[in-house]
Amino acid sequence: MNLWFEQVVADGDPLVPRPPLTGDTDADVCVVGAGYTGLWTAWALLRADPGLRVVVVEREIAGFGASGRNGGWCSALFPAGPAALDRRHGAGAGAAMGAAMRATVDDVGAAVAEEGIACDWRKGGTVTLARTPAQVVRARREPGWIGPAEASALVGAAGVLGATVTPDCARVQPARLVRGLARAVERRGGRIVEGTTALSVAPRRVVTDRGVVRAGAVVRAAEAWSAGLAPRSVAPVYSLIVATRPLPASFWEVAGLAGGRTFTDHRHLIVYGQRTADDRLVFGGRGAPYHWRSRIRPEFDADERVFAGLRAAARELFPALRPGDFTHAWGGPLGIPRDWHAGVGYADGLGWAGGYVGDGVGTSHLAGRTLAALILGRDDPVTGLPWVGHRSRRWEPEPLRWLLVNAGLRLMTLADSEERLTRRPSVIAASLSRALGR
Numbered sequence: 001m002n003l004w005f006e007q008v009v010a011d012g013d014p015l016v017p018r019p020p021l022t023g024d025t026d027a028d029v030c031v032v033g034a035g036y037t038g039l040w041t042a043w044a045l046l047r048a049d050p051g052l053r054v055v056v057v058e059r060e061i062a063g064f065g066a067s068g069r070n071g072g073w074c075s076a077l078f079p080a081g082p083a084a085l086d087r088r089h090g091a092g093a094g095a096a097m098g099a100a101m102r103a104t105v106d107d108v109g110a111a112v113a114e115e116g117i118a119c120d121w122r123k124g125g126t127v128t129l130a131r132t133p134a135q136v137v138r139a140r141r142e143p144g145w146i147g148p149a150e151a152s153a154l155v156g157a158a159g160v161l162g163a164t165v166t167p168d169c170a171r172v173q174p175a176r177l178v179r180g181l182a183r184a185v186e187r188r189g190g191r192i193v194e195g196t197t198a199l200s201v202a203p204r205r206v207v208t209d210r211g212v213v214r215a216g217a218v219v220r221a222a223e224a225w226s227a228g229l230a231p232r233s234v235a236p237v238y239s240l241i242v243a244t245r246p247l248p249a250s251f252w253e254v255a256g257l258a259g260g261r262t263f264t265d266h267r268h269l270i271v272y273g274q275r276t277a278d279d280r281l282v283f284g285g286r287g288a289p290y291h292w293r294s295r296i297r298p299e300f301d302a303d304e305r306v307f308a309g310l311r312a313a314a315r316e317l318f319p320a321l322r323p324g325d326f327t328h329a330w331g332g333p334l335g336i337p338r339d340w341h342a343g344v345g346y347a348d349g350l351g352w353a354g355g356y357v358g359d360g361v362g363t364s365h366l367a368g369r370t371l372a373a374l375i376l377g378r379d380d381p382v383t384g385l386p387w388v389g390h391r392s393r394r395w396e397p398e399p400l401r402w403l404l405v406n407a408g409l410r411l412m413t414l415a416d417s418e419e420r421l422t423r424r425p426s427v428i429a430a431s432l433s434r435a436l437g438r
């Protein structure tokens with residue numbers, strides 16, 4: 001079991017599945033998937049109109065997907081960068097999306113407080129370390145640059161040459177958030193059916209293995225699993241995490257990360273971490289392969305080679321860590337759209353949201369608010385944001401998809417090696433970003 005679910009069970013939530021759907025039913029809105037996207041959508045709908053009949057259909061249990069397993073960064077990051085957004089949607093699109101994402105971090109905090117969800121929410125910002133000369137060159141082009149002494153005081157990692165900082169990120173215990181959110185949806189009158197698989201999702205009609213839900217509006221919120229419901233819409237790519245036991249005060253006196261601060265560095269193959277409320281280090285990253293034909297299987301959650309790489313990367317950052325400090329390791333699939341650009345939309349009785357890559361904790365809240373406004377036809381400025389109505393082009397069929405995704409992951413590792421050797425920003429990474437339109 002992952003650390004987050006272990007803690008939820010210790011909190012007194014035994015993770016017993018809610019009853020499944022029992023035959024055909026009618027609803028105003030049927031949402032498929034009880035992760036953050038589906039639950040924030042249900043929550044926003046019921047908050048706007050408590051009389052709505054909202055049914056959330058979940059194959060496993062609420063939070064089974066990425067929402068119960070992630071690294072717990074509720075950030076203002078959006079997978080498509082500001083320049084890419086301007087290129088695609090016109091000047092100002094990147095700034096508008098950035099402002100909405102920054103506001104969303106606080107909106108999640110406000111919703112968590114409103115619902116009394118105890119999920120270790122703490123907005124402490126993010127420090128992105130620069131630890132090679134090439135990383136310094138790239139980092140200094142970004143806002144929020146600080147020098148080595150200041151950076152080391154925030155994150156006492158080895159070899160820090162400087163950092164960029166942003167206040168726009170909160171640390172959260174992700175499973176406590178998603179499980180608490182599910183209870184909040186139920187308190188507001190929503191119905192969550194678990195152990196119920198949607199077999200097809202169409203406008204106004206969801207066919208499940210337990211009956212048909214007819215609804216005025218249907219929302220697809222299955223993220224990585226969307227590949228099975230809307231083929232080639234996203235590539236499920238695995239992200240993996242390792243975690244330590246609670247570490248002593250002597251470790252944190254050096255490592256810092258006080259006040260819910262999250263951290264990463266400027267390498268290309270993403271790694272990131274947080275200090276949990278009980279003083280563990282949770283450290284995650286990519287590097288696991290994409291699996292042929294977008295397959296998702298429980299055994300893909302664990303990849304010992306990647307776990308070993310993550311432990312080594314964490315120890316290289318924090319040499320005081322010992323191999324025996326690591327107690328947990330887990331992973332899960334996230335959804336990558338072909339153009340790396342998340343989207344949300346609603347048309348003719350069918351809504352969708354996702355393609356967040358690794359930035360869904362905050363973005364899913366904005367998606368839920370947006371979907372609720374679109375479905376209810378209410379005025380909300382978020383319905384005019386550039387990502388609304390955006391659909392990525394589809395992924396290539398196999399074997400090209402397998403080659404493209406895995407080559408992309410491999411190239412990011414090579415880009416880091418290139419920078420270590422040349423001490424200059426990677427040409428490989430720049431070419432890959434251009435190819436992806438990022």
Ligand SMILES: Cc1cc2nc3c(=O)[nH]c(=O)nc-3n(C[C@H](O)[C@H](O)[C@H](O)COP(=O)(O)OP(=O)(O)OC[C@H]3O[C@@H](n4cnc5c(N)ncnc54)[C@H](O)[C@@H]3O)c2cc1C
Nearest residue numbers: 033035036037059065066067070071073198223359360361
């Ligand atoms: C290891 C890891 C670390 C991450 N770290 C971060 C982070 O630190 N910050 C960040 O912003 N993002 C992070 N992400 C991404 C983030 O977790 C996701 O973007 C977000 O949780 C997506 O939420 P969701 O509700 O759209 O999808 P999910 O949480 O994946 O939920 C989809 C749900 O749909 C259900 N489902 C699927 N198919 C069906 C079906 N046919 N019928 C019924 N139900 C179905 C699934 O069981 C699942 O519960 C991470 C992801 C992973 C995997």
